[in-house]
Amino acid sequence: MPSAKLGLVRAGRNSAIDRSFTLQTFIAHPIPWPDNAAALRAKVRELIAGHPAPADPAYRANSWCVPDPTFSRKLGAAGLIGMIWPKAYGGHERSSLERYVVLEELLAAGAPVGAHWMADRQHGGMLLRYGTEEERQRWIPGMARGEIYSCIGLSEPNAGSDLASVRTTARRRGDRWVIDGQKVWTTGAHFAHVMIALVRSEEGSERGVGLSQFVIPMDAPGVTIKPIIDLTGGHDFNEVFFDSVELPETALVGEEGQGWRQATAELSLERSGPERYLSSTSLLLELIRHVGPNASAEVCSLIGRLTADLWTLRMMSASVAARLAAGQDPALEATIVKDLGNSFEQAMPTLVQAAIDLDMADPAPIARILNHLLQVSPSFSLRGGTSEILKGIIARGLGLR
Amino acid sequence: MSEQQKMLSDMVDSLFAELGSSAAVIDAWDRIEELGLPSLLVAEVQGGFGGSWDDARVVFRLAGYHALSLPVVEAVIANLIASPHGAEGRGTIASASEGRFADGHFTGVVKGAVASEGASFIVAPSLDGGALVLRTADGLRQARETLSGEARDVWMFDGAPAKHSKVDLFRLGAFARVAQISGALDGALSLSVDYVNERKQFGRPLAKFQAVQQNLATFAGEAAAANCAAVGAAQGLGRGAGGFEVASAKLRANRAAGTGAAIAHQVHGAIGFTNEYCLHRLTRKLWTWRSEFGGDSFWSAYLGKQVLERGADLFWADLTARTD
Ligand SMILES: Cc1cc2nc3c(=O)[nH]c(=O)nc-3n(C[C@H](O)[C@H](O)[C@H](O)COP(=O)(O)OP(=O)(O)OC[C@H]3O[C@@H](n4cnc5c(N)ncnc54)[C@H](O)[C@@H]3O)c2cc1C
Numbered sequence: 001m002p003s004a005k006l007g008l009v010r011a012g013r014n015s016a017i018d019r020s021f022t023l024q025t026f027i028a029h030p031i032p033w034p035d036n037a038a039a040l041r042a043k044v045r046e047l048i049a050g051h052p053a054p055a056d057p058a059y060r061a062n063s064w065c066v067p068d069p070t071f072s073r074k075l076g077a078a079g080l081i082g083m084i085w086p087k088a089y090g091g092h093e094r095s096s097l098e099r100y101v102v103l104e105e106l107l108a109a110g111a112p113v114g115a116h117w118m119a120d121r122q123h124g125g126m127l128l129r130y131g132t133e134e135e136r137q138r139w140i141p142g143m144a145r146g147e148i149y150s151c152i153g154l155s156e157p158n159a160g161s162d163l164a165s166v167r168t169t170a171r172r173r174g175d176r177w178v179i180d181g182q183k184v185w186t187t188g189a190h191f192a193h194v195m196i197a198l199v200r201s202e203e204g205s206e207r208g209v210g211l212s213q214f215v216i217p218m219d220a221p222g223v224t225i226k227p228i229i230d231l232t233g234g235h236d237f238n239e240v241f242f243d244s245v246e247l248p249e250t251a252l253v254g255e256e257g258q259g260w261r262q263a264t265a266e267l268s269l270e271r272s273g274p275e276r277y278l279s280s281t282s283l284l285l286e287l288i289r290h291v292g293p294n295a296s297a298e299v300c301s302l303i304g305r306l307t308a309d310l311w312t313l314r315m316m317s318a319s320v321a322a323r324l325a326a327g328q329d330p331a332l333e334a335t336i337v338k339d340l341g342n343s344f345e346q347a348m349p350t351l352v353q354a355a356i357d358l359d360m361a362d363p364a365p366i367a368r369i370l371n372h373l374l375q376v377s378p379s380f381s382l383r384g385g386t387s388e389i390l391k392g393i394i395a396r397g398l399g400l401r
Numbered sequence: 402m403s404e405q406q407k408m409l410s411d412m413v414d415s416l417f418a419e420l421g422s423s424a425a426v427i428d429a430w431d432r433i434e435e436l437g438l439p440s441l442l443v444a445e446v447q448g449g450f451g452g453s454w455d456d457a458r459v460v461f462r463l464a465g466y467h468a469l470s471l472p473v474v475e476a477v478i479a480n481l482i483a484s485p486h487g488a489e490g491r492g493t494i495a496s497a498s499e500g501r502f503a504d505g506h507f508t509g510v511v512k513g514a515v516a517s518e519g520a521s522f523i524v525a526p527s528l529d530g531g532a533l534v535l536r537t538a539d540g541l542r543q544a545r546e547t548l549s550g551e552a553r554d555v556w557m558f559d560g561a562p563a564k565h566s567k568v569d570l571f572r573l574g575a576f577a578r579v580a581q582i583s584g585a586l587d588g589a590l591s592l593s594v595d596y597v598n599e600r601k602q603f604g605r606p607l608a609k610f611q612a613v614q615q616n617l618a619t620f621a622g623e624a625a626a627a628n629c630a631a632v633g634a635a636q637g638l639g640r641g642a643g644g645f646e647v648a649s650a651k652l653r654a655n656r657a658a659g660t661g662a663a664i665a666h667q668v669h670g671a672i673g674f675t676n677e678y679c680l681h682r683l684t685r686k687l688w689t690w691r692s693e694f695g696g697d698s699f700w701s702a703y704l705g706k707q708v709l710e711r712g713a714d715l716f717w718a719d720l721t722a723r724t725d
Binding site: 016017018019023024025026028031033037038041104105108109281284285286288289291292293295297299300301302303304305307308309310311312313314315316318319333336339340388390391392394395397398399400401 | 418421422466467468587588590591592594595597598608609611613614615617618619621622624625626628629630632633645646648649650652653656679682683697698700701702703704705706708709710712713716717720721722724725
């Protein structure tokens with residue numbers, strides 16, 4: 001019954017659900033798990049079993065931020081870094097789903113993969129795609145061996161979520177580039193050999209125009225690294241200052257002025273991996289161990305719910321990986337997985353804390369891991385793009401902005 | 402999606418869109434029969450379509466998306482279980498049974514029979530984890546409805562001939578509800594997106610307000626999770642018993658249904674609370690499906706127990722072995 005009063009109902013009358021064109025935000029891609037997945041898993045598990053466990057069980061949590069160069073070298077020697085890179089650069093020409101299997105094994109076991117993580121995840125691939133031959137030869141083979149580490153130079157004091165306002169500059173001087181300015185929150189700058197930085201190469205340019213990417217060796221004269229101690233007392237991130245840092249022309253990555261496009265493409269790789277939902281897995285495993293088979297109904301049901309979430313996220317994350325492997329760009333799906341994954345890994349510590357009684361100073365693994373995650377999990381929805389920014393991207397994908 | 406599945410999907414999409422949430426069995430069931438949909442999962446050698454679990458997911462999802470009023474989903478599952486036992490006519494499923502089955506006869510009560518008025522047979526979960534196939538002619542129907550007007554009848558049987566099947570109907574029912582939830586969430590999301598782009602307040606479309614955008618982004622994530630859970634459950638059933646996968650999927654989809662329905666109503670304001678506007682056709686179904694074939698407490702206890710019995714050291718190995 002149409003009525004003037006409910007004029008807006010008409011929008012719903014001949015509405016979306018009565019049309020035979022159905023909206024589907026997330027296309028779940030069938031996942032062609034590699035035939036050798038089980039063998040690869042066995043190989044990774046053996047390698048982890050043969051490596052000494054961290055002194056503090058807390059370091060099994062959020063383990064892709066825990067650097068251990070010895071372990072990285074072992075992985076490199078086993079052919080498990082740079083798996084999809086060409087052999088000519090020290091890579092192994094495996095499929096990206098084989099790589100995905102290795103990554104999820106490492107993360108689920110809480111292995112210390114922080115040293116080489118950025119190089120393997122994004123910088124090796126980025127240099128292969130955009131870098132000059134000199135720079136590729138210089139960095140990539142070492143990255144594949146697990147010996148060369150890299151860091152991400154995006155954020156600046158006045159460019160956080162609003163990344164397009166970066167102010168660090170690159171200016172031409174003869175056949176050199178000169179970098180001046182500052183990056184901040186740079187994870188691993190203190191042990192990395194190289195940074196890929198997004199800087200303003202065109203004077204007077206604004207926003208996404210006039211930006212370029214550069215490869216900056218961390219030992220170049222004029223680079224100063226100052227630690228920033230995080231709230232746990234740990235040292236993961238840093239301030240990095242550039243004072244007339246001279247670079248050869250070959251240090252320009254890709255095209256001059258195309259930095260924004262290149263860097264945002266890098267973000268979709270940075271955002272889509274299994275590390276975006278597995279950071280708290282060691283807590284779930286430790287909870288299962290701690291409560292044992294006769295757990296209370298409440299804890300049993302919490303474990304059920306966390307398991308269901310984890311299973312679903314694994315499907316979603318692998319589906320994104322499968323689409324990337326098929327040469328598609330599932331940017332929206334990747335953003336959804338990161339946002340959901342971060343919420344899951346961030347919520348887990350408080351849920352577990354609510355379900356069991358613990359002495360917070362107990363040196364037992366469950367208490368150490370829980371404590372550590374309670375403190376570091378606020379960063380899960382900040383690093384790599386905050387949840388608000390991710391939701392903004394999803395909203396754009398929905399046609400709301 | 403394969404070419405064949407795409408054809409199935411297009412065909413079903415336009416039919417369900419046309420029939421929608423008000424078509425009655427008595428008028429429209431022929432349309433469903435014409436397409437052979439009820440025998441979607443029946444093997445080709447038995448004269449069925451021989452569809453896969455993923456084909457079923459696609460059809461069930463569309464039934465959810467269009468808030469279809471006809472018991473197609475239920476007929477598909479009922480036929481899968483009952484056709485080897487020679488059942489004929491329109492079948493439907495129920496969500497519980499209580500009573501005694503011995504020597505091919507059942508005495509007891511069947512509950513939650515979906516749209517069973519006029520059906521020829523009912524498949525109900527049996528206490529041993531399988532299913533019983535019962536003829537409606539042998540029982541007595543007591544009509545029952547959910548508050549949202551969906552027929553969920555109770556049937557009494559006294560020494561009625563019954564066929565037993567080993568197929569876990571409860572699990573399949575849960576799978577069906579997951580797929581329907583995934584579709585209904587996408588339907589409600591689609592309505593919500595259209596609505597906030599149209600409705601203006603403070604001089605601009607609601608879609609331009611960041612709080613509204615963030616809510617709908619959350620909703621999209623939940624809808625995505627439900628859809629992926631449905632895909633995973635179908636794969637689990639295709640590979641084996643699928644108990645773990647269906648349990649996980651139902652639990653995840655139940656949560657998505659709660660969050661999604663709440664946001665859909667929030668962004669619609671009062672109009673979404675009216676009988677005339679179509680949102681409730683989806684959300685009231687979502688609220689029903691959340692409880693049917695296992696609510697959160699049932700499936701979380703089921704999963705938690707299974708995980709705890711296997712222990713921490715096998716958790717990840719078990720999870721990955723299910724897909725490798
Ligand atoms: C552990 C950790 C490691 C990191 N590692 C690196 C690294 O290696 N390299 C690097 O370059 N950066 C790194 N970062 C920086 C990270 O990318 C930024 O923290 C992030 O982009 C947010 O920027 P910000 O901290 O300046 O917060 P701000 O942008 O100031 O945001 C503060 C709050 O305001 C919200 N907000 C901002 N803008 C909007 C908007 N338009 N609408 C709604 N809400 C908004 C944000 O969501 C957030 O909640 C790291 C951060 C952390 C926590």
